[in-house]
Amino acid sequence: MLDTIPGVALAAIGLAVLAxxxxxRSDRPAMSFADGGTASVTVGLTGTEKPAxxxxxxxxxxxxxxGLLYILFxxxxxxxxxxxxxxxxxxLLVPESAVWNVETYNAVFTTHGFTMxxxxxxxxxxxxxNYVLPLLLGADDLAFPRINAIAFWLLPPSLVMxxxxxxxxxxxxxxxxxxxxxTLFEALEPVAMGWTMYTPLSVEMANPQISVALLGLHLxxxxxxxxxxxxxxxxxxxxxxxxxxxxxxxxxxxxxxTSALILLxxxxxxxxxxxxxxxxxxxxxxxxxxxxxxxxWQHLFWFFGHPxxxxxxxxxxxxxxxxxPKFCGRRLFGFRFIVYSTIAIGILSFxxxxxxxxxxxxxxxxxxxxxxxxxAIAIPSAIKEFNxxxxxxxxxxxxxxxxxxxxxxxxxxxxxxxxxxxxxxxxVDLVLHDTHYVVGHFHLIVVGVIPLAMIAASYYWxxxxxxxxxxxxxxxxxxxxxxxxxxxxFIPLLILGYMGxxxxxxxxxxxxxxxxxxxxxxxxxxxxxxxxxxxNMIQSARVGPVVRDADVWNLKETGQFTREWQWFEDxxxxxxxxxxxxGDPGSESETTRAVDPDDDAxx
Amino acid sequence: MRGARRTAVIVxxxxxxxxxxxxxxxxxxxxxxxxxxxLNRQLLYLAVPIAxxxxxxxxxxxxxxxxxxxxxxxxxxxxxxxxxTIATALVxxxxxxxxxxxxxxxxxxxxxxxxxxxxxxxxxxxxxxEAHIVTEQWNYTFEYxxxxxxxxxxxxxxxxxxxxxxxxxxxxxxxxxVPELGLKQDALxxxxxLLRTEPTEKGEYRLYCAELCGRGHPEMLSTVQVVSEDEYxxxxxxxxxxxxxxxxxxxSANGSATDGGP
Ligand code: HEM
Ligand SMILES: [Cu+2]
Ligand SMILES: [Cu+2]
Numbered sequence: 001m002l003d004t005i006p007g008v009a010l011a012a013i014g015l016a017v018l019a020x021x022x023x024x025r026s027d028r029p030a031m032s033f034a035d036g037g038t039a040s041v042t043v044g045l046t047g048t049e050k051p052a053x054x055x056x057x058x059x060x061x062x063x064x065x066x067g068l069l070y071i072l073f074x075x076x077x078x079x080x081x082x083x084x085x086x087x088x089x090x091x092l093l094v095p096e097s098a099v100w101n102v103e104t105y106n107a108v109f110t111t112h113g114f115t116m117x118x119x120x121x122x123x124x125x126x127x128x129x130n131y132v133l134p135l136l137l138g139a140d141d142l143a144f145p146r147i148n149a150i151a152f153w154l155l156p157p158s159l160v161m162x163x164x165x166x167x168x169x170x171x172x173x174x175x176x177x178x179x180x181x182x183t184l185f186e187a188l189e190p191v192a193m194g195w196t197m198y199t200p201l202s203v204e205m206a207n208p209q210i211s212v213a214l215l216g217l218h219l220x221x222x223x224x225x226x227x228x229x230x231x232x233x234x235x236x237x238x239x240x241x242x243x244x245x246x247x248x249x250x251x252x253x254x255x256x257x258t259s260a261l262i263l264l265x266x267x268x269x270x271x272x273x274x275x276x277x278x279x280x281x282x283x284x285x286x287x288x289x290x291x292x293x294x295x296x297w298q299h300l301f302w303f304f305g306h307p308x309x310x311x312x313x314x315x316x317x318x319x320x321x322x323x324x325p326k327f328c329g330r331r332l333f334g335f336r337f338i339v340y341s342t343i344a345i346g347i348l349s350f351x352x353x354x355x356x357x358x359x360x361x362x363x364x365x366x367x368x369x370x371x372x373x374x375x376a377i378a379i380p381s382a383i384k385e386f387n388x389x390x391x392x393x394x395x396x397x398x399x400x401x402x403x404x405x406x407x408x409x410x411x412x413x414x415x416x417x418x419x420x421x422x423x424x425x426x427x428v429d430l431v432l433h434d435t436h437y438v439v440g441h442f443h444l445i446v447v448g449v450i451p452l453a454m455i456a457a458s459y460y461w462x463x464x465x466x467x468x469x470x471x472x473x474x475x476x477x478x479x480x481x482x483x484x485x486x487x488x489x490f491i492p493l494l495i496l497g498y499m500g501x502x503x504x505x506x507x508x509x510x511x512x513x514x515x516x517x518x519x520x521x522x523x524x525x526x527x528x529x530x531x532x533x534x535x536n537m538i539q540s541a542r543v544g545p546v547v548r549d550a551d552v553w554n555l556k557e558t559g560q561f562t563r564e565w566q567w568f569e570d571x572x573x574x575x576x577x578x579x580x581x582x583g584d585p586g587s588e589s590e591t592t593r594a595v596d597p598d599d600d601a602x603x
Numbered sequence: 604m605r606g607a608r609r610t611a612v613i614v615x616x617x618x619x620x621x622x623x624x625x626x627x628x629x630x631x632x633x634x635x636x637x638x639x640x641x642l643n644r645q646l647l648y649l650a651v652p653i654a655x656x657x658x659x660x661x662x663x664x665x666x667x668x669x670x671x672x673x674x675x676x677x678x679x680x681x682x683x684x685x686x687x688t689i690a691t692a693l694v695x696x697x698x699x700x701x702x703x704x705x706x707x708x709x710x711x712x713x714x715x716x717x718x719x720x721x722x723x724x725x726x727x728x729x730x731x732x733e734a735h736i737v738t739e740q741w742n743y744t745f746e747y748x749x750x751x752x753x754x755x756x757x758x759x760x761x762x763x764x765x766x767x768x769x770x771x772x773x774x775x776x777x778x779x780x781v782p783e784l785g786l787k788q789d790a791l792x793x794x795x796x797l798l799r800t801e802p803t804e805k806g807e808y809r810l811y812c813a814e815l816c817g818r819g820h821p822e823m824l825s826t827v828q829v830v831s832e833d834e835y836x837x838x839x840x841x842x843x844x845x846x847x848x849x850x851x852x853x854x855s856a857n858g859s860a861t862d863g864g865p
Pocket of ligand 3: 777778812813814815816817819820821823
C-alpha cells in the first residue's frame with residue numbers, strides 16, 4: 001500500500017496549507033491593519049460582526065470568504081489530483097508495471113479524473129465567481145448567502161466519499177497495527193472503473209467503495225447545482241438598475257451560461273448515478289442487458305458529460321475575455337460576438353453527446369448527424385480565438401504574468417481545438433478513439449487553457465484579495481514553464497495515439513517508450529511550475545510588498561478601472577482613514593505600480 | 604509593412620515545413636485503413652497550415668504590439684467578424700463532407716437495417732470470410748462458424764478478401780482495436796457489431812482491447828494475421844499448426860487452442 005502514501009502526504013500538505021492560511025488570517029485582530037496587508041473584513045448581508053478566529057471560517061456567509069474557501073479547497077483538490085497525475089506519468093516511464101500494479105494504476109487515473117473534474121475545476125471557478133461576481137455586478141452579496149455556504153460545505157464530505165478507498169486503506173493500515181478487525185476498511189478499495197463509469201463493468205465490480213463514491217459524486221452534484229442556481233438568481237436579480245444586459249461584463253455572462261448548463265446537466269447526472277446505485281445494490285435492471293442495456297448508460301452519461309466539458313471551460317473563456325483587454329489597454333474586440341458565441345456553445349453542447357460513442361456500433365446516419373453538430377460547435381470556439389487576437393492587434397501589450405498566461409492559453413487552445421475537429425470526423429475518430437490522442441487533445445484544454453486562465457486570474461486579482469503584490473519575475477518564469485510543460489507533455493500523447501497506444505494502459509508495448517518518457521518529463525516540468533506558483537502565492541500572501549494604490553495594473557489610464565477595483569480602492573481609502581498616518585514612503589514607490597523596474601528600462 | 608511581409612514569408616516557410624512533416628503515404632494494410640488515412644492526411648494538410656498560421660499570427664501580434672507606443676482604441680468590425688465566421692464554416696463544411704464520404708463506405712460503417720441483413724451473424728456473403736470475435740475478461744476467441752474452427756490464438760484472415768467480423772462480448776464492454784488495419788469496434792454484451800474490411804497486405808498486426816474492462820485490460824492483447832489465400836486454406840485444415848515462419852513470428856508458434864475460451 002506504499003502507493004497510497006504520496007496522495008495522503010499531499011492531502012496532508014493541502015490541509016496544512018489551509019490551516020496555515022486560517023491561522024495567518026485569524027492571528028490578527030480582524031480590524032487592525034498593522035502593515036495594511038490583510039484582506040479586509042467586511043460585514044456581510046447578515047449585518048453582524050463575524051466571530052474571530054477559525055470559527056469565522058466555519059460560519060461565514062460572506063461571498064468573499066466563501067469564495068476563498070472554494071479556491072483553497074479547489075487548490076488542495078488540484079494538488080491531490082496532480083499527485084495522481086504524477087503517479088500516472090511515473091508508472092508510464094516504463095512499459096511494464098514496475099512502479100504500481102495495474103489495479104492501482106486503474107484506480108489512480110479514475111480518482112485523478114474525478115478529483116480534477118468535480119473537485120478542482122468547478123470549485124475553483126465557483127470560488128472566483130463567488131469573490132468577484134458580486135463586485136463586478138455591484139451587488140452586496142449573492143442572492144442566497146446561506147445556500148452559498150451550504151453548497152460549499154457539501155464539497156469536503158463528497159470529496160472524502162469519492163476518494164474514500166484510499167483514505168480507508170490508510171486507516172486500515174494504521175488501525176491494523178492494533179488487534180481490531182479491519183476487514184471493513186480493507187474491503188473499501190479505491191475505485192477503478194474510469195471516470196466514465198461504463199456499465200456493466202461498474203455494476204459488476206464488487207468493491208463496495210464504488211457505491212460510496214457514487215453517493216459522493218451525487219452529493220457534489222447537488223452542491224454544484226445549488227451554487228449554479230445562486231449565480232443565475234444573482235445575475236438576474238442583484239444587478240443595479242443601471243446595469244442592463246448590454247452592460248453586463250463578459251465574465252458574468254460566461255458564469256451565467258455555465259450555470260444554466262449546470263442546471264440542465266447535473267440533475268441528469270444525479271439521477272443516472274442513483275440508477276447505477278440501484279443496479280449495483282438493489283437488483284434493478286436499468287442498465288442490465290435484459291433492461292435498458294449498457295448503451296443507456298452511455299447516452300445518459302454523455303448527455304451530462306459533454307455539457308460538463310463546456311461547464312469546465314466556459315468560465316476559463318470568460319476569464320480570458322475579461323482579463324485580456326486589461327493588458328492590451330483597449331476594450332474587448334467583438335464583445336457581442338463573444339457573448340453570442342458563448343450562448344451558441346451552451347446550446348449546441350447538448351447536441352453532441354454521441355460523438356463519444358462513435359465506436360459503439362451506432363447507426364452511421366445517426367453518427368453523421370452528431371458529426372455535423374460537433375463540427376458546428378467548432379465555429380463559435382474559433383470565433384473566440386479570433387476575437388482575442390483582434391483585441392491584441394493595435395493594442396499596447398504589457399507582458400505581465402496574467403497576459404503571458406492568456407497568450408499561453410490561446411496558443412494551447414489552437415492545438416487543443418483543432419485536434420478536437422479530427423475527433424469529430426467519424427472515420428478518423430474510429431482510429432483514434434480511446435487512444436492517447438484523446439488524452440492529449442483534452443489535456444491541451446484542461447491543462448493548457450483552464451489552469452492557465454485560473455492562474456492568470458490568481459495573479460490579476462492577487463493584490464485585490466490579499467492587499468499585497470506577488471513576485472512578478474517568479475510569476476513570469478512559472479507561467480512560461482507551465483506553457484512549455486503543457487506542450488512537452490501532451491503533444492507526444494497525440495503522436496502515441498496515432499501510433500495506436502490505447503489509453504488506460506498501465507502496461508504498454510515497448511515501442512511506445514520514448515514518447516512516454518518525453519511526456520513524463522513534461523509532466524514533471526508541470527509539477528515544478530505548479531510548485532513555484534504555490535510558493536509564490538503563499539510567500540507573497542504572507543510577506544509580499546503591500547499595495548497602496550488600488551490601480552495596480554494602470555487601468556484608469558485606459559478607462560478599464562472596473563467595479564471590483566473601485567471597491568478595492570474604496571476599501572483602501574477606508575482603511576487609510578482608520579490607520580493614518582502609517583507606512584514608509586519607500587515601499588510606496590516600490591509597490592504602487594505593478595511593473596518591474598527592469599521592464600521599464602527595456603521600453 | 605516590411606515586418607508583415609517578412610512574417611508572411613516565415614509563416615509560409617513554417618507551413619511548408621509542417622506539411623512536410625505530415626506522414627507520407629504508406630502502404631495501406633487494409634482498404635479501411637487506406638480510406639481513413641487518406642482522409643486523415645487531407646485533414647492534416649488543411650489543419651497543420653491553419654494551426655501554424657494562427658499560432659504565427661498570435662506570435663506576431665504579441666511581438667509587434669508589445670509595449671506599442673501608439674495603441675488605437677478598439678473599433679468594432681462586423682465585416683471582419685462575418686468573414687472569419689464564414690471562412691471557419693467553409694473549412695468545417697469541407698471536413699464534414701470529406702468525412703461523410705468516407706463514413707458512408709461499407710468498409711467503414713454498417714447500416715443496421717440493411718436489406719441483406721448483413722449486420723446479423725450468419726449473413727455474410729458467400730465469397731467473404733465470416734469470423735466471430737467473442738471477447739471476455741480478458742481474452743479473445745475467434746470463431747469461423749462456416750469452417751467449424753475456433754481459436755484463441757490469433758485472428759487469421761486471407762489477403763484481398765472481404766472479411767465480415769461479428770463482434771460481441773460475454774461480460775463487460777471490450778473493444779477490437781487494430782490501428783494498423785484502421786479497425787475499431789466496441790464489443791458489447793448481448794449484441795453483435797459488424798466490422799467489415801478487406802486486408803491488403805500480409806503481416807501480423809496487433810489487436811488491443813481499447814475499452815477499460817477491469818484489471819486485465821492493458822494485457823488483453825492479441826494479433827491479426829493476414830496471410831495468402833493458400834496459407835489461409837491450409838490453416839483452416841489444420842488450425843493447430845503454426846503458420847508459415849515468414850508470416851507468423853514466435854508469438855503464434857506455441858500452438859493454438861481449439862475450443863472457445865476457458
Ligand atoms: C498535472 C498535469 C496532468 C497530467 C500530467 C495528466 C496526465 C494524465 C494522463 C497521462 C491520463 C491518461 C491516463 C490513462 O489513460 O492511462 C490522464 C487522464 C485524465 N485526466 Fe489528466 N493530467 C493532468 C491534469 C489534468 C487536469 C487539470 C484535468 C481536468 C481538469 C485532468 C483530467 C483528466 C481526465 C478526466 C482523465 C481521464 C481519466 C479516465 O480515463 O477515466 N487531468 N491524465
Ligand atoms: Cu477488454
Ligand atoms: Cu479492455
